[in-house]
Amino acid sequence: MITRGDIQNISGYKKPQPPEKKIKLRKFNWSRVMIYLVMIILIAITGYTLTHLDTANVKIGEAMHGLVMTLNQIFLQPKAGSDGVMPLLSALGISLLLAIMTTVIGAVIGFLFAVIASRNLTNAYFGAIIRVIMAVIRAIPTIVWVLIFSIVCGLGTNAAILGLSFHSIAYLTKAYSESIEEIDETTIEALKVTGSKFWVIVFQAIWPTIIASLVSWTFIRLEINFANAIAVGAAAGAGGIGYQLFVASGMSFDFHEVGFIVYLIIGVTVLLEFIAVKLRQMYTTK
Amino acid sequence: MSSPIKFLAQKHRKQTAIIAVIGSIYVLSSWILNFDNFSGFTAVPKAFNWLGVNFFPTAESVELLPRIWQKLIETVALAVSSTVVAAIIALFVAILGSKATGINNYVHVVVRGIASFFRNIPLVAWAMILLFSFKQSDFTGFLALLLMTVGYLIRAFMEIIEDEASETMMALKATGASYFQVIFQAVLPQIMPSLISWVLYMIENNVRDATLVGILTGTGIGFIFDLYFKSFRFDAVGMTILAIIIVVITLEVLSNQIRKVIL
Numbered sequence: 001m002i003t004r005g006d007i008q009n010i011s012g013y014k015k016p017q018p019p020e021k022k023i024k025l026r027k028f029n030w031s032r033v034m035i036y037l038v039m040i041i042l043i044a045i046t047g048y049t050l051t052h053l054d055t056a057n058v059k060i061g062e063a064m065h066g067l068v069m070t071l072n073q074i075f076l077q078p079k080a081g082s083d084g085v086m087p088l089l090s091a092l093g094i095s096l097l098l099a100i101m102t103t104v105i106g107a108v109i110g111f112l113f114a115v116i117a118s119r120n121l122t123n124a125y126f127g128a129i130i131r132v133i134m135a136v137i138r139a140i141p142t143i144v145w146v147l148i149f150s151i152v153c154g155l156g157t158n159a160a161i162l163g164l165s166f167h168s169i170a171y172l173t174k175a176y177s178e179s180i181e182e183i184d185e186t187t188i189e190a191l192k193v194t195g196s197k198f199w200v201i202v203f204q205a206i207w208p209t210i211i212a213s214l215v216s217w218t219f220i221r222l223e224i225n226f227a228n229a230i231a232v233g234a235a236a237g238a239g240g241i242g243y244q245l246f247v248a249s250g251m252s253f254d255f256h257e258v259g260f261i262v263y264l265i266i267g268v269t270v271l272l273e274f275i276a277v278k279l280r281q282m283y284t285t286k
Numbered sequence: 287m288s289s290p291i292k293f294l295a296q297k298h299r300k301q302t303a304i305i306a307v308i309g310s311i312y313v314l315s316s317w318i319l320n321f322d323n324f325s326g327f328t329a330v331p332k333a334f335n336w337l338g339v340n341f342f343p344t345a346e347s348v349e350l351l352p353r354i355w356q357k358l359i360e361t362v363a364l365a366v367s368s369t370v371v372a373a374i375i376a377l378f379v380a381i382l383g384s385k386a387t388g389i390n391n392y393v394h395v396v397v398r399g400i401a402s403f404f405r406n407i408p409l410v411a412w413a414m415i416l417l418f419s420f421k422q423s424d425f426t427g428f429l430a431l432l433l434m435t436v437g438y439l440i441r442a443f444m445e446i447i448e449d450e451a452s453e454t455m456m457a458l459k460a461t462g463a464s465y466f467q468v469i470f471q472a473v474l475p476q477i478m479p480s481l482i483s484w485v486l487y488m489i490e491n492n493v494r495d496a497t498l499v500g501i502l503t504g505t506g507i508g509f510i511f512d513l514y515f516k517s518f519r520f521d522a523v524g525m526t527i528l529a530i531i532i533v534v535i536t537l538e539v540l541s542n543q544i545r546k547v548i549l
Contacts, residue, residue, distance in 0.1 A: 034547045035478050042370050042485070049367040054424045054505075066419040074415065094319065101315035104308055139534035140527060141497040147515060152333040157319045158326050162333075227408055234410040235501045242410060249414035262411050269406040 074259035081248065081257030088244060092264050094157075095233060095240035099225040102161055106168025106225075107218050113169065114176030115202055120185060130173070137170035142228045146236045160238035164228055168221055175217040179210040212283035219276040226269065241265065341524030350522050354510055354529050360424070361506035362533060365492035368428050372435035373485050379436075380443035386452045387473060397440065404437030409495055413502040422504045430499050431492050442484045443477075451476045479548045486541035493534060 080088060116122055117130040137145075146163030153159050183206060191201045207214075233242020241261060248257040316323055381387050383397025412430040420426040454472040463471065500508015507530065514522040 031479065031548045034544060035482055038482055038486075038544055038548075042366060045363055046367040046370040049363040050371075053428065058421050058423060058425070063419045063421075067416070070415055070418055097315045097319055101312060101319065101321070104312050104315075108308075135535055135538070136531055139494075139531040139538070141494045141530070143498045143501060144511065144527060144530070148337065149329065149333055152336055153325065153329045157321060158329070161319065161321050162326060162329060230408045231410050231498050234414075235498060242408075245408070245410055246414065249411070249418065253418070255415075255418075258411065258415070262407055265408055265411070266403070266406045270402070273402075273406075 070255050073255040074262060076259075077256050078259030078263055079256035080260050081254045082252070083244060083248075083257065088241065088261060088264065091239070091241045091244050092268065095229045095242060096226065096268060098157065098160060098164065098229040098240060099222055102164035102168050102229075103218060103222045103225050105161075105165040106172045106221060109165075110169045110172030111176055111214075113173040114180060115206070117173060118177045118180040120181055120183065120188060121198075121202075121206075131177075134170040134173045137166060138174065140167075142167040143232060143235050146232045146238060150236060150238075155237050157239055160229070160232050160236070160240075164225055164232065167228070168225060171224075172217065172221055175221075176210075176214060179213040179217070180206055183209050212280070215283055216276070216280050219272070219279060223269065223272050223276070226272065230265065337524075340520040341527070342521065343525045343528065344521045347519075347521040347525040350525060351529075354507070354522075354526050357510045358507045358529050358533055361496045361500065361508075362493055362537075364424060364428055364506060365431065365496045366489055368431035369435055369485055369488045369492055372432050372439055372488070373481070376436055376439035376443050377481070379440050380447060381469065381473070383440070384444040384447040386448050386455060387469065397444070401437050401440035401444075404433055405441065406437070407434075409434050409498065410502065413499050417503050424505050426503045427496060427499045427505045430503070431496060434495070435488050435492060439484065439488060443481065446477050446480045446484070447473060450480060482548060483545050486544060490534070490537050490541060493537060497530065 113130055113134070117127045117134070119127055142163060145166050146159050149162040149166075150156075150159035153162070187205050187209065188201060191205050196204070229240055230242035230245065232238045233240040233244075234246035235242075237243060237246075241264065245258065245261050245265075248254050248261060315321075379397055379401075382389060383394050385391075385394055388394050388397075409430060412433050413426070416426045416429050420429065451473040454476050455468055458468050458472040496506055497508045497511065500506040500510075501512045502508070504512075507526065511523065511526050514520075514526060
């Protein structure tokens with residue numbers, strides 16, 4: 001009789017053994033370890049901070065009740081208040097102009113610096129120096145810049161313009177030079193071979209290639225600058241809608257007026273966002 | 287033959303027009319804002335001269351370093367904790383609201399609207415509103431940063447989920463996985479690197495904004511800065527700024543390194 005075992009012996013067939021270990025579902029990689037590490041550290045810091053937070057003995061329940069009442073006044077009963085609609089609108093216009101002007105300054109000067117600082121265009125040393133300077137300028141908050149300039153040229157729009165421009169230049173230099181560094185090396189080399197001068201390369205090759213990201217970064221900065229113009233008005237007394245906001249909420253406690261101002265600001269920022277989205281679509285579909 | 291010439295002429299005209307528009311915006315705004323261009327730009331070197339002389343930390347201000355340092359660490363901790371709490375809230379809301387994982391399109395629109403609302407109310411307004419009810423405390427700064435960050439992160443997370451997780455989700459759904467399996471096995475692992483990257487970015491941003499909130503609400507490094515600034519102790523102000531620069535740049539370098547590993 002031929003048994004099953006014989007066949008297996010003859011043909012050398014072996015029953016497939018189930019694999020000893022489970023199939024590894026996840027490979028070990030550093031990325032995962034890093035993610036867990038960062039998460040654990042961040043949550044630990046958060047836990048420590050929240051349990052040691054100084055709350056100035058405010059009763060949360062009472063404060064929440066007060067907050068709800070204030071929010072009710074702000075968002076459901078906005079009124080122009082003692083300042084009237086026109087002065088508030090003109091203050092809003094000043095803040096918006098401040099944002100536009102500083103963005104223009106930032107964009108023009110920032111682009112020049114970005115060209116110099118980009119690794120694929122100029123020599124490494126010069127670029128590195130500019131990048132370090134820009135990183136330092138960026139590290140100082142906008143409000144601090146405005147306060148520094150206010151010592152020299154007095155509190156007011158001059159200090160606000162200089163302070164906001166400084167931060168914009170540093171921010172846009174970084175953003176632009178990152179976009180320039182993404183350009184394909186061959187585009188630049190092709191023009192270099194024809195003997196084109198430096199600025200010809202910049203305006204004929206680089207400018208058209210990165211115009212989409214240039215526009216979108218500039219608009220992002222415009223939105224940031226508008227928010228900063230408000231902040232600067234409030235914290236440094238540099239005028240504009242921010243100052244009105246500060247007076248209404250911190251001095252005259254007229255929260256109906258705060259509501260009106262907040263709605264005005266939201267209107268402008270939503271408009272800016274809308275324009276930014278439209279512009280981006282225009283450039284990306286081209 | 288005329289087409290390249292025509293094209294170049296048109297291009298030239300277009301460029302001139304753009305330059306003219308930008309130039310006139312600049313001139314018009316500087317006129318309306320009463321910005322004196324000459325004295326404005328000569329103020330820059332003057333400011334730096336002045337900075338070099340007055341902001342130079344003296345022996346006296348070095349003694350203040352422990353206090354400045356402590357406040358700065360407090361501020362960073364505040365920025366981190368508000369970002370982390372905001373990220374946890376935003377993740378839940380984004381999963382409920384995104385087109386890929388959300389409940390339905392109505393919820394999507396509502397969530398987008400709420401996020402945009404929170405994002406667009408200026409930080410100053412949050413700080414001042416909260417200051418009125420919660421008084422001068424770190425908690426006020428925490429809440430102001432939290433509310434603002436939530437708005438930003440909801441939008442960012444929703445976009446990340448829609449961009450990065452849709453395909454993996456589809457693959458897992460095809461195997462018959464349940465909703466929660468899809469979320470925990472496909473969506474979360476897929477979006478984690480970008481998510482952490484955004485959280486790190488917001489932390490950097492919030493450390494800078496915490497200074498502003500501090501000036502308004504009288505807490506953290508902003509308070510110290512304002513105190514020295516208003517009492518004309520400029521050497522101490524210089525010390526504070528130096529400390530801020532060091533911390534912000536350290537954070538930036540650190541998060542760039544982390545990003546290189548995880549992305």
